[in-house]
Amino acid sequence: MQVQFDNTPSADNRSLLNNANASLRRALHCQELFWAQKARVKWLTDGDKNTAFYHAVAGKATLINAVLNSIPVYTVATVSIPKSVISYVEKVCANFFWSGTDGVHRKHWVSWDTIHHPISKGGLHIKSLWHTQLALASKQIWNIYHGSSLWASYARVRFRVDGGFPFKNYIPHGMSRLVFWAAHSNVINNSRWIIGDGRSVDFLKDVWIGQCCLQDLLNGPYTGPPITVREVVLNPHHPVRRLLPAASLLQDLHLLNQEDRCVWTASSEGSFTTSSAYRTFSVNGVKRPHLKRLWHPAYYKRAAIFCWRLLYRAIPVDSRISEHGIAIVSKCSCCSTPSVEDLNHLFIHNELATSLWQWAAVLLNIHLSNHDNITCRLWYTICHSNPSTPRGFFSLYSVMLILWEIWKARCSQRFEGKNYSIRRITHNIRFMIHMSLDATTFKVSPQDQHMKILNSIGFFPKVRDISFKLIRWIPPIRGMVLNVDGASKGNPGSCGGGGCIRDSKGNLLLAFAHSYGYGSSLVAETRALCDGIRLAIEYGFTLLEIRSDSAILVASIANNKPPAYWKPMNLTAWFVVVKLFGMNLVERSLAIKALSWAPSCWPFWYGNKLT
Known part of the structure; x- marks a missing residue:
């Protein structure tokens, strides 16, 4: 082409020459990728005999997580790999991990399943390819149920999710039945609905109250069509009410003017993450921190x-x-x-x-x-x-x-x-x-x-040098002010919160401290704020200011995007002013005491009401 263009420099010959150069560059690029991939696999198989990092077992663990286990991740995210293939890949990883400098296979002194465990459970936290595949399949199923993209809308119609019979005849393409049903059960068991208007929640099959679905607690079989929470709440004579284990089960349930929200219970924030889904599958082992x-x-x-x-x-x-x-x-x-x-x-x-x-x-x-x-x-x-x-x-x-x-x-x-x-x-x-x-x-x-x-x-x-900063509590000009704070041992970890209400003269009118079990610091901040407002309403205190030191919480309320545990309570109507204020010593002591005392008689937020 180059000779032809030099002899006849026309527009057609120039176009042919450019196409030939583009094809050559594409072929060279593919060749470079091929040899780079082959060299990486060859290096992992034979090793660099002069590299001390390669000989170290700690270095091998890093290589397995960073290279060997990462190569098939894209494949397991799109199609299901058979267990036999996964077993072969993990066998190669185990041989590489325990092999000597000469490449000869050595005895596997610790089982590969134990090595898969997290560090706190006695393993090396080398990811299991099978659990990774199940976690990625769970992500796909979660997006089908609760995603907001155009693909999720199509998938819900395709698999009849909104019709009451999800995945009855079809499952996602490329996903084996074994992987699908294991991931599907994981999504269902770790999902919980927070009631808003009640239109999206199946009254019997979804988990929205208690620890299981109501279908397992009915006094008799229900043979009618699928029903939503809204239908049962608004109809006091609905037939399913006679089958409930307790007549007062729906007494304190109130519908809100907002959409229902499904939260992922395996994470403290309530949002689905692949890492939290992976942890739900790898639950074996005794935890030794x-x-x-x-x-x-x-x-x-x-x-x-x-x-x-x-x-x-x-x-x-x-x-x-x-x-x-x-x-x-x-x-x-x-x-x-x-x-x-x-x-x-x-x-x-x-x-x-x-x-x-x-x-x-x-x-x-x-x-x-x-x-x-x-x-x-x-x-x-x-x-x-x-x-x-x-x-x-x-x-x-x-x-x-x-x-x-x-x-x-x-x-x-x-x-x-x-x-x-x-x-x-x-x-x-x-x-x-x-x-x-x-x-x-x-x-x-x-x-x-x-x-x-x-x-x-x-x-x-x-x-590290410890510096002390004195913080002075500034009283409000008039009215009452609520100061709240939360803390957690670890993030997430054991968490608690507290607060106090004072008047413009600095008189302490009310103080509280609650334990919230396991959660993040943001969860503790939010739930302490909810408790403070509910107690103020209960005792008839009119709040003109609410002060918190959590920038995330204040920003979420200012942007009208409250956290997961705040939204169902619908308490933003009681906000007049939310100020970002430094945490004072009284709030700090209340939060720390809530972590250490933690008696079971304290109030606990559960679902949609305070029990």
Whole structure:
């Protein structure tokens, strides 16, 4: 084409030349993508023999989450992958995770299902491809039921969602029945309706009151057509009323002049997220929050994952290898006299371990457990050390590094014939602790005694300066003012809120503090505001001002977009002024007490009324 255009530079030849160049660039781009993808898979299969990150188990876990598990995500979001294919992919991931530097498959000391668990449940939080597929299918079904896009409107007509018989004859294209019904059941079980005008809520089949649908609680079978909440509420003689378990069930139910709203109960905000849907499927395992302490950002990741393996006794010492049917002659590499190597002997009783534990107990003044079992000793240290304080950070990290250095010394002696001296090992431990402390700023200042001990051995942890700000409560010019506040231990976590009502002279007229169970700080702020207004109405106080320190809550009300727990209460009519005001000391103490007391007799918002 280039020669033809040079000989005859016409418009047609120029067009043909441009098309040929475009096709060539497109082909080169496809070739580049192909080789890049192939190189990535080849690298994951064979590995870079000179890359230490590749050899580390912690690095492999990151690669599996970032690369291997992310490659098929787009595919599982569009079509269902068979379980056999998912099993094969997870088998490849497991072989890669446990393989050695030579690529030879090694024993899988911890099951892959356990590794899928979150860190707080003893896993490594490597995502399960099967649960990811179910979570993405749940997202698609949720959008069909409650989405507002043009595609969602078409899908509701296509699958007869609005006709009362959803998905009776058809399911979404590309989704297997096994995946569809598992995801569909998850969406139904984690959905709850907040009543507005009652037009969109099925009276019997939807969950809008209590913990289950009313169809399961009726005194007899109902054979009539589908009915909405609005039809039953507005018709006091409806036949279904005679089948209700209690005649007073609908006594306090009032319809509002707004649309019904379906909330996702698996998230504290009430909105659907793929991550919350994933958590509803991965519910196995016992929750042990202390395990999170192993994975402090400043800790050496190899030492952390080694201690994680030690908790599962997944260390290939001679005794553990013999337990799996491989007969070998056992000899401890860290002892001058012949001894059988097992976990407790290697990490507690051999000559090297004994010297290191004595050094840690005397020089570093670490309180150690007296357990003869190394797993119990490590778990005791994890439970009794708080890494958020310099003392706890130092204690836990020292034990982790001691265990890691013992294992390194054992492997060097056995496979390379190198001996590590006590002085070299203690120097490495002190250096690692010093580097981690330099990169960490603590919020809590240690006791003077602990700080002196750390300073005497050359460690100077950095503690964030605490500044105090005095806030003066300004009384209103006239009338009464409601001050509210909420707080949560974690976000989300155990939450509570409170407030007080004062007059223009500063006299305290009413104060309250409530516990709201599990939720976010915004939930606590909103529900404390609802409680304060309802109590003001109940006691006949006329509020001229309401003050809150939550910028999100104030902005949501100002923009007429209240949060999920605020909208059903329809309390915006009582607002005259909403001011953003700093939290005073009385409100702070009430919120903190609500978290610690939490008696069951306090009011609790449930559904559409205060019980």
